[in-house]
Amino acid sequence: MLSGISQAEDMLCDSTCVKSPNSQRQKRMKTHRFIYYADTGWAVGAEESDFEGWAFPFPGVTLIEDFVTPAEEAEMVRLMDRDPWKLSQSGRRKQDYGPKVNFRKQKLKTAGFRGLPSFSREVVRRMGLYPVLEDFRPVEQCNLDYCPERGSAIDPHLDDTWLWGERLVSLNLLSPTVLSMSREAPGSLLLCLAPSGFPQAPVEGATAPGRSVPCREVEVAVPLPRRALLVLTRAARHQWKHAIHRRHIGARRVSATFRELSAEFGPSGRQRELGQELLQTSLSFQGRPT
Numbered sequence: 001m002l003s004g005i006s007q008a009e010d011m012l013c014d015s016t017c018v019k020s021p022n023s024q025r026q027k028r029m030k031t032h033r034f035i036y037y038a039d040t041g042w043a044v045g046a047e048e049s050d051f052e053g054w055a056f057p058f059p060g061v062t063l064i065e066d067f068v069t070p071a072e073e074a075e076m077v078r079l080m081d082r083d084p085w086k087l088s089q090s091g092r093r094k095q096d097y098g099p100k101v102n103f104r105k106q107k108l109k110t111a112g113f114r115g116l117p118s119f120s121r122e123v124v125r126r127m128g129l130y131p132v133l134e135d136f137r138p139v140e141q142c143n144l145d146y147c148p149e150r151g152s153a154i155d156p157h158l159d160d161t162w163l164w165g166e167r168l169v170s171l172n173l174l175s176p177t178v179l180s181m182s183r184e185a186p187g188s189l190l191l192c193l194a195p196s197g198f199p200q201a202p203v204e205g206a207t208a209p210g211r212s213v214p215c216r217e218v219e220v221a222v223p224l225p226r227r228a229l230l231v232l233t234r235a236a237r238h239q240w241k242h243a244i245h246r247r248h249i250g251a252r253r254v255s256a257t258f259r260e261l262s263a264e265f266g267p268s269g270r271q272r273e274l275g276q277e278l279l280q281t282s283l284s285f286q287g288r289p290t
Contacts, residue, residue: 032213036181036222038063043220044194054191054211058220060236062132067229068123073173077254079119080143083289091150091246095289098140098259099278103160110277115287116141120256124283127169127258132231136167138258139275139282143289146177146244146253153249156182156241165260168232172224175251179222179230181240188212 032051034043036058043058045051068076085093097116100109116124120141127133146152159168191211220240224230232242265275 030217031219032217034058034218034220036061036220038223042194045191046221051191051211051213053194055194056189056191058236060232060234060240061222062130062231062233063222063224064130064229064231065225066227067126067171068173068227070227072122073227076119076123076256077173079117080254085145086289088144090154091147091152092154093145093147095143096140097287097289098142098282100290101160101163103162106162108163110274110281112290113278113281113287115282115284116258117287118285120258121285123171123256124258127229132233133167133169136169136258136260137279137283138169139261139278140164140259141287142257142259144255144257146249146255148246148249148251151246152244152253153246154244156180156243158238158241159259161238161262162264163259163262165262165266166233166237167260168237168257169259170230170232170255170257172226172228172230173254173256174226175249175253176226177224177244177250177253178248179224180243180245180248181220181222181236182243183215183218183240185215185239188214189218 033046033049034051034056035046036043038061041057041059041061042055044055045053080095083095085095088094097113097120099113100111102108116138124136124138127136144154189212191213193210222230236242261275261278263269265271265278267275269275
């Protein structure tokens with residue numbers, strides 16, 4: 001994982017300021033950059049930054065490297081490219097395998113939805129071999145195609161919680177990148193001084209004194225190696241927005257993101273019958289892009 005961390009540090013922008021999307025006057029806000037270490041679950045201040053060597057726990061991120069083989073990766077992208085890609089926002093192209101959804105009105109249509117693509121059957125089966133995903137049953141797959149020539153990116157956002165459930169799962173294909181995570185909550189994050197030899201996990205209460213940093217000034221870089229599977233849950237799913245910056249797309253990158261149903265569509269939910277219908281269709285693996 002250290003090579004991925006070094007790559008993330010190399011890809012970080014030299015600028016220490018970003019524009020705040022919520023400010024009408026577009027004030028510039030100082031950003032402190034931290035690197036996420038998957039083997040410890042902590043984020044540590046980037047080298048030569050104001051918080052170099054300082055760290056805080058960053059729960060809810062699971063990274064499974066080499067989830068697919070190079071041959072499987074090549075075959076998946078080949079099969080994706082057989083179907084048309086639709087132009088999307090911010091220089092991306094997309095393929096959707098899921099119901100048509102109006103999130104603002106909280107309505108969906110199942111017409112035309114025939115399930116996930118056949119080539120995802122083995123991917124979904126393999127997910128169930130990992131404890132964090134042993135009961136994961138996706139009802140939607142969204143493929144996104146990023147290319148540096150198109151200036152591809154995706155702005156900071158939180159995924160919907162009315163339809164989509166606790167876990168967001170994304171398979172990173174063709175090239176490594178960095179997932180940038182930020183939080184707009186008031187208040188501050190408490191930091192501890194990372195012990196010598198980090199990335200060993202800091203021992204709680206063993207490093208003093210501490211420091212703090214405003215939440216809104218923190219950006220956590222999560223390195224995504226090629227062919228890795230990323231799972232976001234808990235705080236990383238519900239509190240931290242995620243983004244892919246243009247500067248972190250150096251070659252063609254394809255992601256396949258899988259989403260499960262929320263509790264409202266589960267066995268005890270108000271829309272359980274619709275949820276069961278969606279699951280049955282999804283896991284037939286007969287889908288084409290909608």
